Amino acid sequence: MPAAVLPPQFSDLEPFAKTWCLASEPERYAKRLASSMDELQAFYDAVFPRAEEAVAYCDKFPLHDLPDDVHRLLLLLYSLILVSFAVEIWRQPCIPDTGTASFELKDAPVP
Protein backbone atom coordinates (compact mmCIF):
# COMPACT_ATOMS: atom_id res chain seq x y z
CA MET A 1 0.00 0.00 0.00
CA PRO A 2 1.65 3.27 -1.06
CA ALA A 3 1.82 6.12 1.44
CA ALA A 4 -1.23 8.39 1.47
CA VAL A 5 -0.76 11.75 -0.24
CA LEU A 6 -4.15 13.34 0.50
CA PRO A 7 -5.64 14.33 3.87
CA PRO A 8 -7.06 11.22 5.66
CA GLN A 9 -10.69 12.39 5.25
CA PHE A 10 -10.24 12.09 1.49
CA SER A 11 -8.59 8.65 1.41
CA ASP A 12 -11.30 7.45 -1.00
CA LEU A 13 -9.76 9.77 -3.62
CA GLU A 14 -6.24 8.32 -3.23
CA PRO A 15 -6.57 6.18 -6.39
CA PHE A 16 -6.84 9.40 -8.44
CA ALA A 17 -4.09 11.34 -6.70
CA LYS A 18 -1.19 9.83 -8.62
CA THR A 19 -2.79 10.67 -11.97
CA TRP A 20 -4.50 13.97 -11.31
CA CYS A 21 -2.48 15.90 -8.69
CA LEU A 22 -0.65 17.85 -11.38
CA ALA A 23 1.19 21.06 -10.63
CA SER A 24 0.27 23.18 -13.64
CA GLU A 25 -2.66 23.89 -15.93
CA PRO A 26 -0.81 22.72 -19.07
CA GLU A 27 -0.16 19.34 -17.43
CA ARG A 28 -3.78 19.04 -16.32
CA TYR A 29 -5.13 20.00 -19.74
CA ALA A 30 -2.76 17.57 -21.51
CA LYS A 31 -3.89 14.83 -19.13
CA ARG A 32 -7.54 15.54 -19.95
CA LEU A 33 -6.84 15.32 -23.70
CA ALA A 34 -4.91 12.08 -23.22
CA SER A 35 -7.67 10.41 -21.16
CA SER A 36 -10.62 8.35 -22.32
CA MET A 37 -14.14 9.49 -21.48
CA ASP A 38 -14.46 6.48 -19.16
CA GLU A 39 -11.43 7.68 -17.22
CA LEU A 40 -12.67 11.25 -17.08
CA GLN A 41 -16.14 10.14 -16.00
CA ALA A 42 -14.72 7.91 -13.25
CA PHE A 43 -12.60 10.79 -11.93
CA TYR A 44 -15.53 13.22 -12.08
CA ASP A 45 -17.92 10.76 -10.42
CA ALA A 46 -15.49 10.26 -7.55
CA VAL A 47 -14.35 13.84 -6.96
CA PHE A 48 -17.40 15.97 -7.82
CA PRO A 49 -19.52 14.72 -4.88
CA ARG A 50 -16.64 15.52 -2.51
CA ALA A 51 -15.83 18.95 -3.98
CA GLU A 52 -17.85 21.08 -1.56
CA GLU A 53 -16.36 19.25 1.43
CA ALA A 54 -12.87 19.51 -0.06
CA VAL A 55 -13.16 23.29 -0.50
CA ALA A 56 -14.32 23.66 3.10
CA TYR A 57 -11.42 21.49 4.29
CA CYS A 58 -8.80 23.45 2.30
CA ASP A 59 -10.14 26.68 3.73
CA LYS A 60 -9.15 25.64 7.24
CA PHE A 61 -5.62 26.56 6.14
CA PRO A 62 -4.17 29.85 4.86
CA LEU A 63 -4.08 29.93 1.05
CA HIS A 64 -0.40 30.77 0.95
CA ASP A 65 0.65 28.22 3.55
CA LEU A 66 -1.17 25.02 2.62
CA PRO A 67 0.28 21.78 4.03
CA ASP A 68 1.46 19.44 1.25
CA ASP A 69 -1.49 17.05 1.50
CA VAL A 70 -3.98 19.95 1.41
CA HIS A 71 -2.18 21.47 -1.56
CA ARG A 72 -2.53 18.16 -3.39
CA LEU A 73 -6.25 18.16 -2.62
CA LEU A 74 -6.45 21.65 -4.20
CA LEU A 75 -4.63 20.34 -7.29
CA LEU A 76 -7.26 17.62 -7.53
CA LEU A 77 -9.97 20.32 -7.50
CA TYR A 78 -8.17 22.23 -10.26
CA SER A 79 -8.22 19.01 -12.29
CA LEU A 80 -11.93 18.58 -11.53
CA ILE A 81 -12.57 22.00 -13.08
CA LEU A 82 -10.88 21.07 -16.35
CA VAL A 83 -12.42 17.60 -16.45
CA SER A 84 -15.90 19.02 -15.79
CA PHE A 85 -16.02 20.66 -19.22
CA ALA A 86 -15.39 17.32 -20.92
CA VAL A 87 -17.96 15.50 -18.78
CA GLU A 88 -20.71 18.09 -18.28
CA ILE A 89 -20.64 19.83 -21.65
CA TRP A 90 -18.64 18.38 -24.50
CA ARG A 91 -19.02 14.62 -23.81
CA GLN A 92 -15.54 14.29 -25.26
CA PRO A 93 -12.08 15.17 -23.91
CA CYS A 94 -11.34 18.02 -26.34
CA ILE A 95 -13.26 21.19 -27.13
CA PRO A 96 -15.23 20.68 -30.36
CA ASP A 97 -14.42 22.68 -33.49
CA THR A 98 -11.02 23.89 -32.30
CA GLY A 99 -8.96 22.27 -35.08
CA THR A 100 -5.29 22.58 -34.25
CA ALA A 101 -5.66 25.83 -32.28
CA SER A 102 -4.07 25.74 -28.84
CA PHE A 103 -3.15 28.08 -26.00
CA GLU A 104 -0.15 28.17 -23.76
CA LEU A 105 -0.45 29.43 -20.21
CA LYS A 106 1.87 32.38 -19.66
CA ASP A 107 1.05 33.50 -16.14
CA ALA A 108 -0.89 31.98 -13.28
CA PRO A 109 -0.98 32.68 -9.55
CA VAL A 110 0.60 30.39 -6.97
CA PRO A 111 -0.81 28.16 -5.56
Place this chain on the structure above:
Amino acid sequence: MIKQSPTRAPKQYPKPPEGTWTEHYPELGTAPVSSESSISPEFFELEREAIFKRAWLNVGRVEQLRRNGSYFTRELAVAKTSLIVVRGMDGAIRAFHNVCRHRGNRLVWNDDPRVESKGNCRQFSCKYHGWKYDLDGKLSYILQEGEFFGIAKGDYGLVPVHCEVWQGFIFVNLAGEPIQSLLDFLGPMITAIDYPFHNLTERFSYRGDIRSNWKVFLDAFQEFYHPPILHGRQNPVMSNAEYQRMGFYTMHFQIDGPHRVGSTSGGGGGQLPPEALNPIEGVFRSGLFGPWDHADLGTEGFPPGLNPGNKKRWGLDSFQIFPNFAIVFWETGWYLTYHYWPIAHDRLLFEATAYFVPARNVRERLAHELGIATIKEYALQDCGTLEATQMGLESRAVTTFPLGDQEIMCRHLNKVVNDWVSDYQRSRAEV
Protein backbone atom coordinates in the same frame (compact mmCIF):
# COMPACT_ATOMS: atom_id res chain seq x y z
CA MET B 1 -35.62 43.02 -55.34
CA ILE B 2 -36.90 44.00 -51.93
CA LYS B 3 -34.14 45.17 -49.63
CA GLN B 4 -34.62 44.42 -45.97
CA SER B 5 -34.10 47.26 -43.49
CA PRO B 6 -33.43 46.61 -39.81
CA THR B 7 -36.64 46.00 -37.93
CA ARG B 8 -37.39 47.48 -34.53
CA ALA B 9 -35.42 45.98 -31.67
CA PRO B 10 -37.29 44.62 -28.64
CA LYS B 11 -38.29 47.52 -26.40
CA GLN B 12 -35.87 46.52 -23.64
CA TYR B 13 -32.99 47.27 -26.04
CA PRO B 14 -33.78 50.81 -27.23
CA LYS B 15 -31.75 52.22 -30.09
CA PRO B 16 -30.83 55.85 -30.92
CA PRO B 17 -33.41 58.17 -32.54
CA GLU B 18 -32.00 57.42 -36.02
CA GLY B 19 -33.46 53.94 -35.64
CA THR B 20 -30.19 51.97 -35.61
CA TRP B 21 -26.81 52.23 -33.90
CA THR B 22 -25.08 52.18 -37.27
CA GLU B 23 -27.08 55.11 -38.64
CA HIS B 24 -26.41 57.03 -35.43
CA TYR B 25 -22.84 57.17 -36.77
CA PRO B 26 -23.56 58.07 -40.43
CA GLU B 27 -19.88 58.11 -41.41
CA LEU B 28 -19.93 54.31 -41.07
CA GLY B 29 -22.41 53.76 -43.89
CA THR B 30 -24.47 50.57 -44.13
CA ALA B 31 -23.00 48.92 -47.23
CA PRO B 32 -21.32 45.51 -47.18
CA VAL B 33 -17.59 45.77 -46.45
CA SER B 34 -14.71 44.31 -48.42
CA SER B 35 -12.84 41.31 -47.05
CA GLU B 36 -9.75 42.04 -49.15
CA SER B 37 -7.98 43.83 -46.27
CA SER B 38 -8.00 40.55 -44.31
CA ILE B 39 -6.41 38.39 -46.98
CA SER B 40 -4.01 40.71 -48.78
CA PRO B 41 -0.30 40.50 -47.88
CA GLU B 42 0.16 43.92 -49.52
CA PHE B 43 -2.49 45.50 -47.33
CA PHE B 44 -0.84 43.98 -44.28
CA GLU B 45 2.45 45.66 -45.22
CA LEU B 46 0.55 48.96 -45.28
CA GLU B 47 -1.01 48.23 -41.88
CA ARG B 48 2.45 47.73 -40.37
CA GLU B 49 3.48 51.23 -41.37
CA ALA B 50 0.18 53.11 -41.21
CA ILE B 51 -1.18 51.63 -38.00
CA PHE B 52 1.27 49.67 -35.90
CA LYS B 53 4.17 52.09 -36.35
CA ARG B 54 1.95 55.13 -35.71
CA ALA B 55 -0.64 54.20 -33.06
CA TRP B 56 -0.05 53.81 -29.32
CA LEU B 57 0.27 50.12 -28.44
CA ASN B 58 -0.23 48.62 -24.99
CA VAL B 59 2.67 46.35 -24.08
CA GLY B 60 1.91 45.59 -20.43
CA ARG B 61 1.17 46.96 -16.97
CA VAL B 62 3.28 48.73 -14.39
CA GLU B 63 2.82 45.80 -11.95
CA GLN B 64 5.05 43.77 -14.31
CA LEU B 65 7.87 46.19 -13.42
CA ARG B 66 7.57 46.22 -9.65
CA ARG B 67 11.09 47.30 -8.67
CA ASN B 68 13.70 49.62 -10.07
CA GLY B 69 15.70 47.51 -12.50
CA SER B 70 12.73 45.29 -13.48
CA TYR B 71 12.42 44.77 -17.21
CA PHE B 72 10.64 42.66 -19.81
CA THR B 73 11.08 42.31 -23.54
CA ARG B 74 8.26 42.32 -26.08
CA GLU B 75 8.50 40.75 -29.52
CA LEU B 76 6.60 42.98 -31.95
CA ALA B 77 6.58 40.93 -35.13
CA VAL B 78 4.23 43.44 -36.73
CA ALA B 79 6.96 46.09 -36.52
CA LYS B 80 9.78 43.55 -37.05
CA THR B 81 11.33 44.61 -33.76
CA SER B 82 11.78 43.63 -30.15
CA LEU B 83 11.45 46.12 -27.32
CA ILE B 84 12.97 46.37 -23.85
CA VAL B 85 10.57 47.93 -21.34
CA VAL B 86 12.36 48.79 -18.11
CA ARG B 87 11.89 50.62 -14.82
CA GLY B 88 15.08 52.63 -14.36
CA MET B 89 16.97 53.27 -11.14
CA ASP B 90 15.04 56.59 -10.98
CA GLY B 91 11.72 54.68 -11.05
CA ALA B 92 10.76 55.93 -14.54
CA ILE B 93 9.50 53.45 -17.12
CA ARG B 94 11.21 53.62 -20.51
CA ALA B 95 11.19 51.59 -23.71
CA PHE B 96 14.01 50.93 -26.16
CA HIS B 97 14.54 48.92 -29.28
CA ASN B 98 16.19 45.71 -28.11
CA VAL B 99 19.24 46.19 -30.34
CA CYS B 100 22.90 46.74 -29.41
CA ARG B 101 24.24 49.92 -30.99
CA HIS B 102 27.51 48.21 -31.89
CA ARG B 103 26.75 45.63 -34.58
CA GLY B 104 23.01 45.25 -34.12
CA ASN B 105 22.81 42.13 -31.97
CA ARG B 106 19.59 41.59 -30.06
CA LEU B 107 20.60 42.88 -26.64
CA VAL B 108 18.43 41.17 -24.01
CA TRP B 109 17.45 37.51 -24.40
CA ASN B 110 18.01 34.08 -22.84
CA ASP B 111 18.80 30.91 -24.77
CA ASP B 112 16.45 31.68 -27.67
CA PRO B 113 16.48 35.19 -29.18
CA ARG B 114 12.89 34.74 -30.39
CA VAL B 115 11.53 34.16 -26.89
CA GLU B 116 10.55 37.07 -24.63
CA SER B 117 12.41 37.40 -21.35
CA LYS B 118 12.05 39.30 -18.09
CA GLY B 119 14.06 39.92 -14.97
CA ASN B 120 15.80 42.50 -12.84
CA CYS B 121 19.21 43.99 -13.50
CA ARG B 122 21.38 47.09 -13.01
CA GLN B 123 22.56 47.32 -16.61
CA PHE B 124 22.21 45.59 -19.97
CA SER B 125 25.26 43.82 -21.33
CA CYS B 126 25.53 42.57 -24.92
CA LYS B 127 26.30 38.87 -25.30
CA TYR B 128 28.39 39.54 -28.40
CA HIS B 129 31.20 42.00 -27.51
CA GLY B 130 30.20 43.07 -24.01
CA TRP B 131 29.02 46.63 -24.62
CA LYS B 132 27.07 47.79 -21.56
CA TYR B 133 24.11 50.16 -21.22
CA ASP B 134 22.56 51.86 -18.22
CA LEU B 135 18.84 51.30 -17.69
CA ASP B 136 18.12 54.78 -19.06
CA GLY B 137 19.70 53.65 -22.34
CA LYS B 138 23.09 55.39 -22.01
CA LEU B 139 26.06 53.43 -23.35
CA SER B 140 28.36 53.05 -20.34
CA TYR B 141 31.13 50.69 -21.46
CA ILE B 142 32.95 49.71 -24.66
CA LEU B 143 35.45 46.87 -24.48
CA GLN B 144 38.78 48.11 -25.89
CA GLU B 145 37.31 51.56 -26.39
CA GLY B 146 40.75 52.81 -27.49
CA GLU B 147 40.58 50.61 -30.61
CA PHE B 148 37.63 52.61 -32.02
CA PHE B 149 37.90 55.69 -34.23
CA GLY B 150 36.56 58.96 -32.90
CA ILE B 151 33.75 57.27 -30.96
CA ALA B 152 31.71 59.17 -28.36
CA LYS B 153 29.70 56.96 -26.03
CA GLY B 154 27.05 59.69 -25.83
CA ASP B 155 26.23 59.07 -29.50
CA TYR B 156 25.55 55.37 -29.02
CA GLY B 157 22.75 55.06 -26.48
CA LEU B 158 19.95 52.57 -27.05
CA VAL B 159 17.36 53.71 -29.58
CA PRO B 160 14.44 54.99 -27.50
CA VAL B 161 10.77 54.33 -28.18
CA HIS B 162 8.07 56.75 -27.01
CA CYS B 163 6.57 55.32 -23.85
CA GLU B 164 3.68 56.68 -21.75
CA VAL B 165 1.49 55.24 -18.99
CA TRP B 166 -2.28 55.55 -18.54
CA GLN B 167 -3.96 54.00 -15.47
CA GLY B 168 -0.96 51.69 -15.08
CA PHE B 169 -1.08 50.47 -18.70
CA ILE B 170 2.26 50.94 -20.46
CA PHE B 171 1.92 52.13 -24.05
CA VAL B 172 4.63 52.56 -26.68
CA ASN B 173 4.62 54.43 -29.96
CA LEU B 174 7.13 53.47 -32.66
CA ALA B 175 6.79 56.70 -34.64
CA GLY B 176 9.74 59.07 -34.68
CA GLU B 177 7.33 61.74 -33.48
CA PRO B 178 3.85 60.47 -32.50
CA ILE B 179 0.94 62.30 -34.12
CA GLN B 180 -0.76 62.61 -30.71
CA SER B 181 0.13 62.23 -27.04
CA LEU B 182 -1.19 59.03 -25.45
CA LEU B 183 -4.02 60.85 -23.65
CA ASP B 184 -5.10 62.69 -26.80
CA PHE B 185 -4.98 59.41 -28.70
CA LEU B 186 -7.10 57.62 -26.08
CA GLY B 187 -9.66 60.44 -26.13
CA PRO B 188 -12.47 61.33 -23.72
CA MET B 189 -14.38 58.02 -23.68
CA ILE B 190 -11.36 55.93 -22.70
CA THR B 191 -9.69 58.45 -20.40
CA ALA B 192 -12.98 58.82 -18.48
CA ILE B 193 -12.23 55.35 -17.07
CA ASP B 194 -10.87 55.53 -13.55
CA TYR B 195 -10.67 51.95 -12.29
CA PRO B 196 -8.68 50.51 -9.38
CA PHE B 197 -6.51 48.42 -11.72
CA HIS B 198 -3.71 48.48 -9.14
CA ASN B 199 -5.84 46.42 -6.73
CA LEU B 200 -6.46 43.61 -9.24
CA THR B 201 -3.04 42.02 -9.28
CA GLU B 202 -3.85 38.31 -9.51
CA ARG B 203 -3.14 37.59 -13.13
CA PHE B 204 -3.81 34.65 -15.47
CA SER B 205 -2.60 34.86 -19.01
CA TYR B 206 -3.01 32.65 -22.08
CA ARG B 207 -1.56 33.09 -25.51
CA GLY B 208 -2.17 31.33 -28.79
CA ASP B 209 -0.59 31.45 -32.23
CA ILE B 210 -3.64 31.48 -34.52
CA ARG B 211 -3.84 31.25 -38.30
CA SER B 212 -6.22 34.11 -38.92
CA ASN B 213 -5.99 37.77 -39.88
CA TRP B 214 -5.91 39.96 -36.78
CA LYS B 215 -9.10 41.84 -37.75
CA VAL B 216 -11.02 38.67 -38.58
CA PHE B 217 -10.05 37.44 -35.13
CA LEU B 218 -10.70 40.70 -33.28
CA ASP B 219 -14.13 41.02 -34.89
CA ALA B 220 -15.33 37.86 -33.15
CA PHE B 221 -14.23 39.25 -29.80
CA GLN B 222 -16.05 42.56 -30.28
CA GLU B 223 -19.55 41.40 -31.18
CA PHE B 224 -22.14 39.54 -29.17
CA TYR B 225 -24.07 38.29 -32.20
CA HIS B 226 -22.26 34.95 -32.31
CA PRO B 227 -22.29 33.64 -28.71
CA PRO B 228 -25.77 32.03 -28.66
CA ILE B 229 -24.77 30.03 -31.74
CA LEU B 230 -21.03 29.34 -31.62
CA HIS B 231 -21.05 28.91 -27.85
CA GLY B 232 -24.63 27.67 -27.62
CA ARG B 233 -23.65 24.26 -26.39
CA GLN B 234 -21.18 25.37 -23.78
CA ASN B 235 -23.50 27.15 -21.47
CA PRO B 236 -27.21 26.79 -20.78
CA VAL B 237 -27.42 30.60 -20.54
CA MET B 238 -26.42 30.88 -24.17
CA SER B 239 -28.66 28.09 -25.36
CA ASN B 240 -31.77 29.42 -23.66
CA ALA B 241 -34.83 29.67 -25.85
CA GLU B 242 -35.00 33.47 -25.91
CA TYR B 243 -31.50 33.93 -27.32
CA GLN B 244 -31.88 31.02 -29.73
CA ARG B 245 -35.12 32.51 -31.06
CA MET B 246 -34.43 36.23 -31.14
CA GLY B 247 -30.67 36.47 -30.84
CA PHE B 248 -28.69 38.51 -28.35
CA TYR B 249 -28.90 42.29 -28.19
CA THR B 250 -26.13 44.58 -27.01
CA MET B 251 -27.61 47.27 -24.76
CA HIS B 252 -25.34 50.13 -25.70
CA PHE B 253 -22.78 50.97 -28.36
CA GLN B 254 -20.57 54.04 -28.35
CA ILE B 255 -17.82 55.20 -30.67
CA ASP B 256 -15.18 57.79 -29.86
CA GLY B 257 -12.50 58.41 -32.47
CA PRO B 258 -10.82 55.10 -33.35
CA HIS B 259 -12.10 53.42 -30.15
CA ARG B 260 -15.44 51.81 -29.36
CA VAL B 261 -17.39 50.12 -26.58
CA GLY B 262 -20.28 47.69 -26.37
CA SER B 263 -22.14 47.08 -23.12
CA THR B 264 -24.35 44.10 -22.37
CA SER B 265 -26.65 42.98 -19.62
CA GLY B 266 -25.52 40.92 -16.69
CA GLY B 267 -26.89 37.49 -16.04
CA GLY B 268 -24.02 36.39 -13.87
CA GLY B 269 -24.46 32.81 -12.77
CA GLY B 270 -25.53 33.80 -9.29
CA GLN B 271 -28.81 35.19 -10.67
CA LEU B 272 -29.67 32.17 -12.82
CA PRO B 273 -32.00 29.28 -12.03
CA PRO B 274 -30.18 26.01 -11.31
CA GLU B 275 -31.28 24.44 -14.61
CA ALA B 276 -29.32 27.16 -16.44
CA LEU B 277 -26.06 26.13 -14.80
CA ASN B 278 -23.43 23.52 -15.41
CA PRO B 279 -23.16 21.54 -12.13
CA ILE B 280 -19.55 22.62 -11.53
CA GLU B 281 -20.65 26.28 -11.54
CA GLY B 282 -22.96 25.76 -8.58
CA VAL B 283 -20.15 24.24 -6.52
CA PHE B 284 -17.48 26.84 -7.23
CA ARG B 285 -19.87 29.83 -7.65
CA SER B 286 -18.26 30.93 -10.88
CA GLY B 287 -18.37 30.32 -14.61
CA LEU B 288 -18.94 32.16 -17.84
CA PHE B 289 -19.30 35.57 -16.22
CA GLY B 290 -16.48 34.98 -13.76
CA PRO B 291 -16.91 34.66 -10.00
CA TRP B 292 -20.51 35.18 -8.81
CA ASP B 293 -19.55 36.91 -5.61
CA HIS B 294 -18.63 40.56 -5.93
CA ALA B 295 -15.00 41.41 -5.29
CA ASP B 296 -14.13 44.30 -3.00
CA LEU B 297 -12.36 46.65 -5.39
CA GLY B 298 -11.16 48.80 -2.52
CA THR B 299 -12.84 51.94 -3.87
CA GLU B 300 -15.93 53.98 -3.04
CA GLY B 301 -18.80 53.72 -5.47
CA PHE B 302 -18.99 52.64 -9.09
CA PRO B 303 -15.81 53.20 -11.12
CA PRO B 304 -16.12 56.32 -13.34
CA GLY B 305 -16.19 55.72 -17.08
CA LEU B 306 -17.76 52.27 -16.93
CA ASN B 307 -21.34 51.65 -18.13
CA PRO B 308 -21.17 54.74 -20.40
CA GLY B 309 -24.78 54.17 -21.52
CA ASN B 310 -25.91 54.29 -17.88
CA LYS B 311 -27.97 51.11 -18.28
CA LYS B 312 -29.86 49.63 -15.34
CA ARG B 313 -29.15 45.96 -16.08
CA TRP B 314 -25.49 46.59 -16.92
CA GLY B 315 -23.27 43.51 -16.81
CA LEU B 316 -20.11 44.25 -18.78
CA ASP B 317 -18.30 46.75 -20.98
CA SER B 318 -16.12 45.65 -23.85
CA PHE B 319 -13.84 48.62 -24.58
CA GLN B 320 -11.93 48.23 -27.84
CA ILE B 321 -8.88 50.47 -27.87
CA PHE B 322 -7.49 50.92 -31.36
CA PRO B 323 -5.73 49.15 -32.86
CA ASN B 324 -5.32 45.84 -31.03
CA PHE B 325 -6.14 46.15 -27.33
CA ALA B 326 -9.37 45.47 -25.45
CA ILE B 327 -10.43 45.78 -21.82
CA VAL B 328 -13.56 43.95 -20.69
CA PHE B 329 -14.97 45.02 -17.32
CA TRP B 330 -17.35 42.69 -15.50
CA GLU B 331 -20.01 43.76 -13.06
CA THR B 332 -18.79 41.42 -10.33
CA GLY B 333 -15.42 43.18 -10.07
CA TRP B 334 -12.79 41.73 -12.37
CA TYR B 335 -11.47 42.51 -15.83
CA LEU B 336 -9.97 40.89 -18.89
CA THR B 337 -7.60 42.25 -21.48
CA TYR B 338 -7.17 40.98 -25.02
CA HIS B 339 -4.24 41.74 -27.29
CA TYR B 340 -4.21 40.87 -30.98
CA TRP B 341 -0.64 40.96 -32.28
CA PRO B 342 -0.45 40.45 -36.03
CA ILE B 343 2.36 38.24 -37.32
CA ALA B 344 1.36 38.07 -40.99
CA HIS B 345 -1.74 38.81 -43.03
CA ASP B 346 -3.09 35.39 -42.04
CA ARG B 347 -1.59 34.85 -38.58
CA LEU B 348 -1.69 36.48 -35.14
CA LEU B 349 -0.58 36.01 -31.58
CA PHE B 350 -3.63 36.25 -29.34
CA GLU B 351 -3.22 37.05 -25.64
CA ALA B 352 -6.02 36.87 -23.08
CA THR B 353 -5.27 38.02 -19.54
CA ALA B 354 -7.64 37.97 -16.58
CA TYR B 355 -7.12 40.16 -13.52
CA PHE B 356 -8.69 39.62 -10.09
CA VAL B 357 -8.42 41.05 -6.61
CA PRO B 358 -6.02 38.48 -5.09
CA ALA B 359 -7.82 35.47 -3.65
CA ARG B 360 -7.86 35.41 0.15
CA ASN B 361 -8.69 31.72 0.43
CA VAL B 362 -9.04 28.51 -1.56
CA ARG B 363 -12.74 29.14 -2.28
CA GLU B 364 -12.00 32.47 -3.99
CA ARG B 365 -9.01 31.00 -5.79
CA LEU B 366 -11.15 28.19 -7.22
CA ALA B 367 -13.80 30.67 -8.39
CA HIS B 368 -11.07 32.51 -10.32
CA GLU B 369 -9.74 29.21 -11.71
CA LEU B 370 -13.16 28.17 -13.03
CA GLY B 371 -13.66 31.61 -14.56
CA ILE B 372 -10.44 31.52 -16.55
CA ALA B 373 -10.87 27.86 -17.50
CA THR B 374 -14.26 28.81 -18.96
CA ILE B 375 -12.68 31.61 -20.97
CA LYS B 376 -10.18 29.18 -22.46
CA GLU B 377 -12.91 26.71 -23.48
CA TYR B 378 -14.80 29.54 -25.17
CA ALA B 379 -11.87 31.25 -26.81
CA LEU B 380 -10.49 28.04 -28.32
CA GLN B 381 -13.86 27.47 -29.99
CA ASP B 382 -13.52 30.95 -31.48
CA CYS B 383 -9.96 30.17 -32.60
CA GLY B 384 -10.94 27.08 -34.55
CA THR B 385 -13.82 28.90 -36.18
CA LEU B 386 -11.76 31.96 -37.08
CA GLU B 387 -9.14 29.83 -38.79
CA ALA B 388 -12.07 28.43 -40.78
CA THR B 389 -13.25 31.98 -41.59
CA GLN B 390 -9.78 32.92 -42.81
CA MET B 391 -9.78 29.87 -45.08
CA GLY B 392 -13.21 30.85 -46.37
CA LEU B 393 -12.11 34.39 -47.16
CA GLU B 394 -8.84 33.27 -48.78
CA SER B 395 -10.90 31.41 -51.39
CA ARG B 396 -12.17 34.80 -52.63
CA ALA B 397 -15.46 33.03 -53.35
CA VAL B 398 -16.99 35.88 -51.35
CA THR B 399 -15.38 39.30 -51.45
CA THR B 400 -17.70 41.43 -49.31
CA PHE B 401 -19.68 40.75 -46.19
CA PRO B 402 -22.91 42.31 -44.94
CA LEU B 403 -22.80 43.52 -41.35
CA GLY B 404 -25.86 43.85 -39.15
CA ASP B 405 -26.52 46.57 -36.60
CA GLN B 406 -25.27 44.24 -33.83
CA GLU B 407 -21.94 44.14 -35.72
CA ILE B 408 -21.39 47.91 -35.73
CA MET B 409 -18.10 47.45 -33.86
CA CYS B 410 -16.72 45.33 -36.75
CA ARG B 411 -17.87 47.95 -39.24
CA HIS B 412 -16.17 50.68 -37.23
CA LEU B 413 -12.83 48.84 -36.97
CA ASN B 414 -12.91 48.19 -40.70
CA LYS B 415 -13.47 51.90 -41.38
CA VAL B 416 -10.79 53.10 -38.95
CA VAL B 417 -8.21 50.73 -40.43
CA ASN B 418 -9.02 51.92 -43.95
CA ASP B 419 -8.92 55.56 -42.81
CA TRP B 420 -5.50 55.18 -41.16
CA VAL B 421 -4.09 53.41 -44.22
CA SER B 422 -5.50 56.08 -46.56
CA ASP B 423 -4.15 58.85 -44.35
CA TYR B 424 -0.71 57.21 -44.39
CA GLN B 425 -0.78 56.83 -48.16
CA ARG B 426 -1.79 60.49 -48.55
CA SER B 427 1.01 61.63 -46.25
CA ARG B 428 3.51 59.53 -48.23
CA ALA B 429 2.26 61.00 -51.51
CA GLU B 430 2.76 64.52 -50.19
CA VAL B 431 6.43 63.94 -49.29
